[in-house]
Amino acid sequence: MKNNSKATKHTGIFKHKEDRWPVTIILMLTLLDFVLYFTLENTTLLIGYYLLMIIPKGVICAWNHHHQHLFTFRSDALNRGLEFFYALHTGVTTNLWRLHHVLGHHVNFLDQEKDESRWQRKDGSKMGVIGYTLEVAVTAYPRGYSVGKRFPKQLKPFMTYLAPTFLIVALLVWFNPVAGFFLFALPMITSLLFTAYVTYDHHSGLSTENEFEASYNNLNRVFNFLTGNLGYHTAHHHRQGVHWSKLPALHATIADKIPEHLYMRSLFSHR
Template sequence: MLVKKRIDYYPITIILLVLGIDLVVFLFSPSALLPIIWMIVSLNIKGWICSWNHNHQHYNFFTVPLANRFIELVMGLQTGIVGEAWVLHHTLGHHLNYLNQSKDESAWKTPQGRLMSRLEYTFKVGFMAYPTALKVGKQHPKSRNKLIQNIVLTVLILGLLFSNNWLNTLIIFVAPMIILLFMVVYETYYHHAGLDQLDPYQASYNITDRWYNFFTCNLGYHTAHHLQCGKHWSQLPQLHQNIKHKIPPHLYREAGFPFSLMTKIEQQLSQRFSTN
């Protein structure tokens, strides 16, 4: 079977659907208004795709390497994080070093030991994302070469799109890529910030909200993910159940808007129907 896990048809279908809409809007919009509207509407969906891109780099969607390279190219154009960037910066970098702030590629401490603000962290880690990935790649030349190939290919495709319609390219592709690269870093701040721990059960915040984990494909089970990052995202809830007694209560966070609102509405509807 081409797709390793049947459940991954869910993110793959949405990724390709968003690509299709991107291209239709790019090719057939009579003015810049529709691309701007679509760009704003799609940012949230592409934010979810950032999570799915992360999951794919830990556990590839497809059994065929060429299919994985294609979906990585698509997600790179949607999120600003091209194939192999997650692998180098995140899997071969952050995952190995997140318990040591002097080495962590996503360090939330300055070299002097000061806790960065969320904005300081976002700009520092965001601007250095690709240089850091390439630096990690010196120890992993095959992965580094793939990253360079993916960067070049992405730039070439953007160049072709730009030559066809520079304004639509900026609105539909370039702007979301830049915004989402920094938004991903912004969101990762609260995965670990302030948790200077050697115990992996006390080094990550978790979000168990059902809607948050539905749309992010279980990104909220972060302690479980760090303990076994090679596990498929669909297996993380069970792993979390097995280890949750080891996670201190203060390491659970609220999902935030709009997921908290969705959960509240669901609870109210459930109570209403149960009383009728």
């Protein structure tokens, strides 16, 4: 049984076989973006496609998040390539979430004076969702860099790939301004804001030192299918190194420790 378990985690170039379909779909969407970039000249259609893809690209942010916790491929080169494509969809470049989220938020989410995604104002009051969204999005890169100063090995890839990523995006916009803007530049901004917006519901209003009472959990099946079980949020914080596919099983072991009012089942919100 032990050998079979290991075999399920190491299939080909992927560390976990469960990542094959999500990554394939995301790369196909990337290919579609580039096909449209080189072939579509109708501004109205480009705007329509941008609007249509706001939610799908927002969902991709969840998979970028999973990748920052546990790299998808065995190969560093493939991981860096995937991160570039993730950045085009999400506005989050190599290692930003590893610094801001993995080494920042997950360490400090119980301390609102330090939390990189803090929902509490300095006076102790709860931010509104708009204020939280803007603050977390605008400060994402500075806060990520600040965390990185304590983790130079993680900061180096962030700094190495930051400028080339934005340079390529700038060249895409320069070469084909309208398509480059609506297919790449604007979605990056929108998705970063979308990411901040949806994370407001993860912890806001839960001021506690008990990790089992500090997160809302969304048990909606569709939500967890689309986001890779991100709704099992207490389990994710309990053991952030667990692969997304194993979160339901981990949740089952701690479910009795989570207060009933922290269980939600709606698709679009935890509240």
